[in-house]
Amino acid sequence: MPRSVDLHARRREIADAMLRLVETRGLAAATVRETAVAAGVSLGAVQRCFATREEMLLFALTRINERFTARVLTTVTPGAPPRDAARTLITEMLPLSEPGRADARVALAFLGVAAEDPQVADALAVAHRNARAFFIRHLAEFGGTPVDATRLLALVDGLRAPLLLGHLSPADAQEAIDAHLHSLFA
Amino acid sequence: MPRSVDLHARRREIADAMLRLVETRGLAAATVRETAVAAGVSLGAVQRCFATREEMLLFALTRINERFTARVLTTVTPGAPPRDAARTLITEMLPLSEPGRADARVALAFLGVAAEDPQVADALAVAHRNARAFFIRHLAEFGGTPVDATRLLALVDGLRAPLLLGHLSPADAQEAIDAHLHSLFA
DNA sequence: ATCGAATCAATACAGTTGTATCGGAAAGGT
DNA sequence: ACCTTTCCGATACAACTGTATTGATTCGAT
Numbered sequence: 001m002p003r004s005v006d007l008h009a010r011r012r013e014i015a016d017a018m019l020r021l022v023e024t025r026g027l028a029a030a031t032v033r034e035t036a037v038a039a040g041v042s043l044g045a046v047q048r049c050f051a052t053r054e055e056m057l058l059f060a061l062t063r064i065n066e067r068f069t070a071r072v073l074t075t076v077t078p079g080a081p082p083r084d085a086a087r088t089l090i091t092e093m094l095p096l097s098e099p100g101r102a103d104a105r106v107a108l109a110f111l112g113v114a115a116e117d118p119q120v121a122d123a124l125a126v127a128h129r130n131a132r133a134f135f136i137r138h139l140a141e142f143g144g145t146p147v148d149a150t151r152l153l154a155l156v157d158g159l160r161a162p163l164l165l166g167h168l169s170p171a172d173a174q175e176a177i178d179a180h181l182h183s184l185f186a
Numbered sequence: 187m188p189r190s191v192d193l194h195a196r197r198r199e200i201a202d203a204m205l206r207l208v209e210t211r212g213l214a215a216a217t218v219r220e221t222a223v224a225a226g227v228s229l230g231a232v233q234r235c236f237a238t239r240e241e242m243l244l245f246a247l248t249r250i251n252e253r254f255t256a257r258v259l260t261t262v263t264p265g266a267p268p269r270d271a272a273r274t275l276i277t278e279m280l281p282l283s284e285p286g287r288a289d290a291r292v293a294l295a296f297l298g299v300a301a302e303d304p305q306v307a308d309a310l311a312v313a314h315r316n317a318r319a320f321f322i323r324h325l326a327e328f329g330g331t332p333v334d335a336t337r338l339l340a341l342v343d344g345l346r347a348p349l350l351l352g353h354l355s356p357a358d359a360q361e362a363i364d365a366h367l368h369s370l371f372a
Numbered sequence: 373a374t375c376g377a378a379t380c381a382a383t384a385c386a387g388t389t390g391t392a393t394c395g396g397a398a399a400g401g402t
Numbered sequence: 403a404c405c406t407t408t409c410c411g412a413t414a415c416a417a418c419t420g421t422a423t424t425g426a427t428t429c430g431a432t
Contacts, residue, residue: 005379026302028214032420044380053420105301112298114351115291116212121351128353150354150362151341158344165300165307167314168336176336183369190399191409218390230410239390379428388419398409 011049014039015060022060023102027109032056054119061110061123068103069130082142083185086152090177093156095164104164139184148184155180197235200225201246208246209288213295218242240305247296247309254289255316268328269371272338276363279342281350290350325370334370341366 017039021030032053036046050056075092076085095104114121135149159176162168203225207216218239222232236242261278262271281290300307321335345362348354 026299028299029302031418033418042381044382047421048379051421108301109298111347112295113212113214114347115294116215124351125353128348147358147361147365150358151366154344154348154362155337155340156344157347158340158342161297161300161343162314162340165310167311172333172336175333176340179333180337217388219388228411230412233391234409237391373432375430375432377428377430379426381426382424384423385421386419389417391415393414394412396409396411398407400405400407402403402405 007049010041010045011059012063014041014046014049015056015063018056018060019064019106022106022109027113030057058119058123061120064103064106064110065123065127068107069127071099071103082138083181086138086181087177090152090156091174094159094173096170096173101164104160108161108164142185144184152180152184193235196227196231197245198249200227200232200235201242201249204242204246205250205292208292208295213299216243244305244309247306250289250292250296251309251313254293255313257285257289268324269367272324272367273363276338276342276367277360280345280359282356282359287350290346294347294350328371330370338366338370 014035018030018035021034021038032046033043035056036043039046046056050059072089072092075088077088080088092100095101110120110124114124132149132153135153136144136146139145139149139152155176159168159173163170163173200221204216204221207220207224218232219229221242222229225232232242236245258275258278261274263274266274278286281287296306296310300310318335318339321339322330322332325331325335325338341362345354345359349356349359
């Protein structure tokens with residue numbers, strides 16, 4: 001085994017470089033070549049890590065899913081009043097802070113191709129069902145129904161794009177969230 | 187004035203052909219050439235109607251906006267009970283029927299590029315603000331607040347992607363809508 | 373020290389992209 | 403009938419795409 005290189009680590013680095021490109025210049029700009037440059041490796045190195053661009057794309061998608069859930073879950077503080085916990089969690093899910101905005105840009109880009117790319121759609125399905133299961137589980141703890149969870153998740157998802165694109169002010173979004181949580185916890 | 191051709195009509199035909207491509211095969215497949223073929227005209231004809239692909243894209247975006255609002259507004263039946271009217275309207279906004287699914291596919295595709303294309307973002311901003319103003323106006327008729335309108339619109343927007351991609355069943359979506367309208371009209 | 377496998381940079385390739393150019397066809401005014 | 407203007411199909415072009423190939427380099431095991 002000569003020239004040992006940690007392939008898995010490199011795959012991650014390349015995927016992260018690709019995500020950086022998607023965040024700043026969109027999915028179309030994340031070509032194999034550009035990604036190689038952004039990752040600081042050669043085109044050949046990328047090609048050995050990923051057989052095709054599609055494979056690279058899907059791996060990057062699983063990466064950002066993990067990144068997003070990890071970031072959001074750090075806000076979960078056990079023992080906090082359920083309503084405050086929900087408010088904190090939802091705030092982190094929205095594109096309000098800069099990491100949140102970056103993730104939202106990537107999420108929107110992938111959503112755009114999901115309609116035509118079944119593999120991307122599948123990956124998003126997993127993420128969506130996980131999020132829904134999480135919401136259902138946590139709302140159940142104080143009497144919330146699955147329908148409540150569906151509503152809350154849809155509300156958060158529906159606020160993402162207008163917030164990111166500046167069609168909706170953060171204040172208006174926060175107001176909507178608070179009103180919804182108020183009616184939910186009443 | 188020789189060889190008189192209705193440029194405006196042709197622009198519309200070409201834009202519609204482009205939208206058909208976006209619906210079926212995504213934005214990336216809607217190249218200038220493919221659009222020309224789909225519209226049944228030559229590449230040169232497209233080039234005279236639109237100076238650049240971007241111009242064609244933006245025109246197509248305004249077209250689908252008009253198409254969507256026209257379709258949704260036909261469901262408005264004056265004199266109906268407000269809650270039923272809202273339910274009918276919202277059902278038409280979601281990707282449940284086939285025209286609704288087609289529009290949702292296009293909407294998702296454009297959303298994906300909006301983050302990197304300010305002109306697309308602006309066009310979507312107009313559509314979003316119109317929809318919000320409409321919701322605010324109509325909810326105000328029976329005591330609904332602007333925040334209620336923001337919540338309802340976000341809920342609808344948030345149900346669109348999971349419905350289109352099959353992550354959420356139409357029944358679950360309908361349930362969520364009904365629960366939300368119930369709490370809104372109580 | 374040498375061999376062989378793993379790695380990768382460089383290059384090649386065929387295809388597609390948006391856009392520019394240009395010659396001729398079509399048609400209304402004269 | 404003739405010109406002039408409008409139109410448009412064909413072609414050209416440079417840039418870029420994803421992927422394949424290949425020859426050198428590197429390093430661990432023998």
